[in-house]
Amino acid sequence: MKNKTVFFVLSIILLQLMGCAQQKKTDITFKTDVYKFGSIQEEDAPVDLSFSFTNTGEEDLIIDQLKADVGIDNLKWPSAAIAPGESGLLEAKFNPKGSSGRVNKHITVYSNAKAATVVLRISGNIIPKPGSIxxxxxxxxxxxxxxxxxxxxxxxxxxxxxxxxxxxxxxxxxxxxxxxxxxxxxxxxxxxxxxxxxxxxxxxxxxxxxxxxxxxxxxxxxxxxxxxxxxxxxxxxxxxxxxxxxxxxxxxxxEDFENLSEEELAIAPRIKFEEIVFDFDTIVKGDNVSHDFVYTNLGENDLEIRHVKAS
CATH class of the missing domain: 2.60.40.10 (Immunoglobulins)
Structure with missing residues (x-):
């Protein structure tokens, strides 16, 4: 019974130690989380990307993994732990081939920081090669x-x-x-x-x-x-x-009026407005102005207003 009690106590201590180890978090701070490469040609060489960061917490920082959007590869990050106060570098390459126009890409950083994931952004403009895909x-x-x-x-x-x-x-x-x-x-x-x-x-x-x-x-x-x-x-x-x-x-x-005969068209409804322009002059921001546009049906059949849309 005594041995079982000792084993039980040791198990609790071990679990507590494991819990403490799992709870050790730190902070990661990037010099910038955006990389802007400006305008480049589609046929240009891949763009070298780099993001500098610092462990601003009190525990060792461990970068677990990087994940990137299509077009970004050659992902590199420190394999060793980064001590508090020390800095490191994340690197990647962006290949512009097959892209065109405004580009917004992302790299997601997974670590033991309090913010478990950080999203880095890459943006720029790619001028496509004439006739290319x-x-x-x-x-x-x-x-x-x-x-x-x-x-x-x-x-x-x-x-x-x-x-x-x-x-x-x-x-x-x-x-x-x-x-x-x-x-x-x-x-x-x-x-x-x-x-x-x-x-x-x-x-x-x-x-x-x-x-x-x-x-x-x-x-x-x-x-x-x-x-x-x-x-x-x-x-x-x-x-x-x-x-x-x-x-x-x-x-x-x-509406399709092509199937109407000449007689039907002759008696069809016709709308005429007394005015089609209203100038409200100068008003104060927040004020409301109302105006009625008066119209008349000049035809012989009933006029039905189908739809009204304002800008």
């Missing part, structure tokens, strides 16, 4: 090998009876096959990837069909005027939880 496919999504010519579709004026298809050009810049599916597709739109599976370095299309007869509000009533909608790409079945793989659809819904 980066020049032809300027849109990228974080941590994927998919590139798009654009992530924006503008259908312009589209009639409430019209169906129209537009295309997005895409390319798989990776080393493995890539499949695409779609999430959050509006009820009036449908999308198809062609081909269904993109081989490495293969170009393809996303065909998006807009059916003007199906666009409606939450109550099922037709909508009119300018509309902005979105859907998301799902790459290889993996959803981006932050919903950054966004495709935007813009349109202006107009």
């Amino acid at each position: 980066a020049a032809r496919y300027r849109k990228t999504f974080p941590n994927t090998d998919l590139r798009l010519a654009t992530s924006y579709l503008n259908y312009g004026n589209i009639k409430n009876t019209e169906e129209r298809t537009k295309e997005l050009k895409i390319i798989n810049t990776g080393n493995a096959d890539m499949s695409l599916s779609f999430k959050g597709m509006p009820v009036f739109a449908s999308a198809q990837a062609v081909p269904a599976v993109l081989k490495p370095n293969e170009e393809g299309l996303i065909l998006v069909t807009f059916d003007g007869s199906k666009i409606a509000d939450k109550e099922g009533k037709p909508v009119w005027g300018k509309q902005t909608n979105h859907f998301y790409l799902v790459i290889n079945g993996e959803e981006d939880r932050s919903n950054r793989n966004l495709i935007s659809i813009r349109s202006t819904i107009i």
Whole structure:
């Protein structure tokens, strides 16, 4: 019984010592957490990145791991513990090949500091090589090998009876096959990837069909005027939880009068405003100004105001 008691006490002491060891935290302070490389050419050599830091705590600092966005590699960090008051250097390389436009990348630092993770930012502008993939496919999504010519579709004026298809050009810049599916597709739109599976370095299309007869509000009533909608790409079945793989659809819904006869057009409603400009002159910030725009229906049939939108 006595031996069991001694063993129990020793076990408690050992657990307490382990707990103390696990609780030892320190502080890490970076000279700067942002690296701006300015404007460079896509064909330039990789950019050398370095971040200087100091252990500003009272315990040894241990850098466990670095993780970086696509395009950043050759990650280096001290393998030995950094004593309190001592400094160290984190190093990496950013390869501009395949990138274009404004770039924002990140390196995440994992350590035994009180702030267990620190995010370092790398930013700059990359001028694509004329005719290169980066020049032809300027849109990228974080941590994927998919590139798009654009992530924006503008259908312009589209009639409430019209169906129209537009295309997005895409390319798989990776080393493995890539499949695409779609999430959050509006009820009036449908999308198809062609081909269904993109081989490495293969170009393809996303065909998006807009059916003007199906666009409606939450109550099922037709909508009119300018509309902005979105859907998301799902790459290889993996959803981006932050919903950054966004495709935007813009349109202006107009009514189709083409099927009206000359007699119907002759008696159709016609709107005329007494004035179309109101000058409120100079007002004090915070004041409200109201004004009525008076209109008259000059036609023979009833006039229905479909939609009003203010800037």
